[in-house]
Amino acid sequence: MAVKAVLFDIDGTLVDSNDFHVAAWQEVFRGIGATFDDQTVHDQIGKGADMLVPTLLPDLDEAEHQKLGSAQGAIFKDRFIDRVKPFPGAHDLLARVRDDGIRVVLASSASAEQRDHYVDLLDARVLISKTTTADDVENTKPAPDIFAVALGKLDGVSADEVLVIGDTPYDIEAARKSGIATIAVRSGKFTDQALRAAGAIKLYDDVAALLDDYDASPIAAASATVEPR
Structure with missing residues (x-):
């Protein structure tokens, strides 16, 4: 799908x-x-x-x-x-996903103030469809609340039509509990063993590496089938 x-x-x-x-x-x-x-x-x-x-x-x-x-x-x-600085390629990856007609969601348990700071830091305001913050949930990762809330904000989108990109085993575990697959990046400094054990479907060194491999990545399957919005 x-x-x-x-x-x-x-x-x-x-x-x-x-x-x-x-x-x-x-x-x-x-x-x-x-x-x-x-x-x-x-x-x-x-x-x-x-x-x-x-x-x-x-x-x-x-x-x-x-x-x-x-x-x-x-x-x-x-x-x-x-x-705090953005990782190289972060803005460009968000833009590439958006330009492929795929909705970009920031699914974080950061405070609303931190989220707004990072959105500006990433120069991503026009790229983002939805966001979450700690105010949206009762329990943070590895509970599934963050991703469940994010999914609920995407009318008509099911869990098998979504991917998560995260850096910790807790992102992967929370996504898995919501029925969502995760691409993991090593930039958070967790071990490959921990990320794979949590259930990551693919590992990249960082978002720049994912962007470089975009056409062969799990995201790219959407490019030919999703109409730009």
Whole structure:
């Protein structure tokens, strides 16, 4: 069946932000006397605070999860977001997908403020059909909520007419629970083993590599069958 929409994760996929999120979380954890190595924290990036904090600090209650998540968001905004850069090829890949008549959706659990910042950073406002944010869902990845909401915003589009592009096992797991296949990129610094084990249908080094291989990629099957809009 032809692909009618591509749901893009943002952090680690379109923009190079994962290491900055690790740094912001480490500052939060140090503030409460918790110690983790960077790899341990990195391996949870892709989850929202509602999923990340209980994994690392299982004895905290929900109010503490929210408090730490808010603190991480504030630190990230104040110290790191202006240092985040788009990955090479990110804008051009979004444009290529849109030009093929396929709807471009940013399916992220970032805050609305972060989403708007990244849309401008990617110069993608005219390319995007729909977006999601943390405000749209009760649970973040690897729960399926983000992709279920995104799919619900695409009237008349079914899960087998959609692809996800993401960088973490949690993107892939969340998409799989929604019945959607995922192309994974290595730019988020997760291992091939983790991405394949989660169910990625194909791996690329980054979005530039996917763009270079576009005609042979799983997306390209849509190009000849979807009418431009």
